[in-house]
Amino acid sequence: MTTSNQANPDPQLADKTTTTTKKHWIDRLHHAGWTVLRHAQKHTGVGIVCSVAYFDPGNWGVDLQAGSQYGYKLLFVVLLAGLFAAFLQVLACRLGVVTGLDLASHCRILFHDRPRHKKFWRWAVLYPLYVLSEIAIVSTDLAELLGSAIALSLLFPSLPLWAGVLITGADVLLILALGNPLHTRPVKVFEWVIAALVFAVLICMALIIGRINVTWGQAFNGFVPSGTIFASGALYTSVGILGATVMPHSLFLGSHLATQDRLSKKSLTPVSSLSSKAQELEPTVATSNRERLQYLGRAIWRQVRSWFVVSRAELEALNARPKSHKHRENNVLEFVQAHLYHGMVDVVSSLLGFAVIINALILILASAVFYYGSGEHGTESPASLFDAHTLISNTIGQAAALLFALALLASGQSASIVATVAGQSVSEGFLNWKVSPVVRRLLTRLLGLIPSMTVAIIMGPSGIDFLLVASQVILSIVLPFITFPLIYLTSSSRIMRVRKPAVEHTVVSPGVEASFLPAVTSLDSDPEIIQTEEFVDFSSGKFMTSVGCLIWAVILVANVYVLITLGMGQGG
Structure with missing residues (x-):
């Protein structure tokens, strides 16, 4: 009887076991999914904001040139540039998270109060580095202004270029409405706006690619290195892709945003809104509507005035900043x-998932339309943004041309917002100068607006294209000076170490056996209790530091090549 039961188990029991197992795995998957979602909701943001810099209008111009002249062959350079950018952006993220300070502030600590030759380090290293950083940010903002103006001109053909530049310059009002993204806590509205613009670019480019004829086998072969990269003219274009992809201002901003606490549930700002200020000024007795308007006007004036004033508490906090890495935790x-x-x-998923894909789609678009779609391989002159829009409109249709212009506009606007916020981080970090976000963003925008308006009025579209190229050359020159301190700081174990929680150790006097320790501790002569300091080293190892130095050397050699080529009159 027993043997029969073992040979024929109860089918109901087997079904219950199977059901229980399935429910167990479903619960585990459900729990894992919600865990990933919660982590993504809290920690996602910095990567998307930083990825914007890697597909700005400057990248569009270089990618269109590469695809129209060399087809899919330079897709490998797009991938390589994306990997370089991801590596450097990870270094910036690690610097901010571990030390709690951004890259610009570290540069000030590193060069402002050196033990010897203080004036030399300040005036020969720190302040020139700050000037180069500001030039890079203004050049970046200039490219974003021009790209957005071109997009508006494509969307509204009757709109003059100078008017497009002027309208684009007004987007600083949108930036001001987003608050201060450099607060100790992340401003989610800022990150949501940037994410919406990034997804708009990606969706528009994907829809355009879906409407053209792409030979995907050849396209994927383009991600494999080939000898075309070293062909005549292709090397210059490849260097242009590297220079336009890795952006200095994104490293400053990424390190600053990485210092924010994304897990705290405390309120971001005290409850002191415009309405509360109006209530403070409102009298206790009933007044007329005219007097109420006067009180409201005063509240508005106080709010506007606060945008341009630095409080004494903030200045005291700035003066309390450490002057060397030895005096800070x-x-x-x-x-x-x-x-x-x-x-x-x-950071890695955003750069590889958005920046690299969008750049690759732009190059694939230019290759399919200009290089393979023109009937002959390659064009005599590189395609510009205006050329791409015209050809897309004639060959694919008005809907695809509209998507192209909308994607360019979203790219320019998102990159412009990020560049102006990065300017605020640079000025605060290098100069220890707590300038109002309003003043900082207005200043950055005006510095880019003036040359853009002048060139758009005098030279027209040809001048706009020239300014776009010039801005990317300037960024390429500045990049090695910015990346060197980043690689040095993240490779230093003295700067990147974190103190472990203090652990108490009991030291027993010589001659006292461990078995007698309880008896000894009960006497008056208690054993000595000391605290040992231990650190966790988060610095880059030898391998990562070597990779960083190799990337820095490649960028430096590439920029020298660009300058020599331009000096000989052989550049684009």
Whole structure:
């Protein structure tokens, strides 16, 4: 009887076991999905904001040139530039999370108060580095202004270029409405706006690619290195892709945003809105509507005036900043462990998932339309943004041309917002100068608006294209000076170490056996209790530092090649 039961198990029991197992795995998958979603909701943001810099209008111009003249062959350079950018952006993220300071502030600590030759380090290294950083940000904002103006001109053909530049310059009002994204807590509205613009670019480009004839086998072969990269003219274009992809201002901004606490549930700002200020001024007795309007006007004036005033408490906080790395503490180990790896995943996935894909789609578009679609391989002159829009409109249709212009506009606007916010981080970090976000963003925008308006009025579209190229050349020159301090800081174990929580150790006097320790501790002569200091090293290892130095050397050699080529009159 027993043997029969073992040979024929109860089918109901087997079904219950199977159901229980399925429910167990479903619960585990459900829990894992919600865990990933919660982590993504809290930690996603920095990578998307930083990825905007890697497909700005300057990248559009270079990618269109590469695709129209060399087909899919330079897709490998797009991928390589994206990997370089991801590596450097991860270094910036690690610097901000571990130390709690951004790259610009570290440069000030590093060069402002050196033990010897202070004036030399300040005036020969720190301030020139700050000037170069400001030039890079203004050049970036200039490219974004021009790209957005071109997009408006494509959307509204009757709109003059100078008017498009002027309208684009007004987007600083949108930036001001987003608050201060450099607060100690992330401003989610800012990140949501940038994410919406990024997805708009990606969706528009995907729809355009879906309407053209792409030989995907040849396209994927373009991601494999080939000898075409070293052909006549292709090397110059490849260097242009590298220079237009890795952006200095994104490194400053990425390191600053990485310092923010993304897990705290405390309120971001105290409850002191415009309405509360109006209530403070409102009298206790009933007044007329005219007097109420006067009180409201005063409240508005106080709010506007506060945008341009630095409070004494903020100045005291700035003066209290350490003057060397020896006199400051990094973030606690718990904060670093909670933010570091999430931030690195966010940066890498955003750059490879958005920036590289969008750049590759732009190059594939130019290759399919100009290089393979023109009937002959390659064009005599590189395609511009105006040429691409015209040809897309004639060959694919008005709908695709409209999507092209909308994608360019979204790219320019998102990159412009990011560049102006990066300017605020640079001025605060290098100069220890707490300038109002309003003043900082207006100043950055005006510095880019004046040359853009002048060139658009005098030279027209040809001048706009020239300014776009010039801005990318300037960024290429500045980039090695910005990346060198970043690689040095992240490779230093003295700067990138984090203190472990203090652990108490009991030291037993010589001659006292461990078995007698309880008896000894009960006497008056208690054993000595000391605290040992231990650190966790988050610096780059030898391999990562070597990779960083190799990337820096490649960028430096590439920029020298560009300058020599331009000096000989052989550049684009």
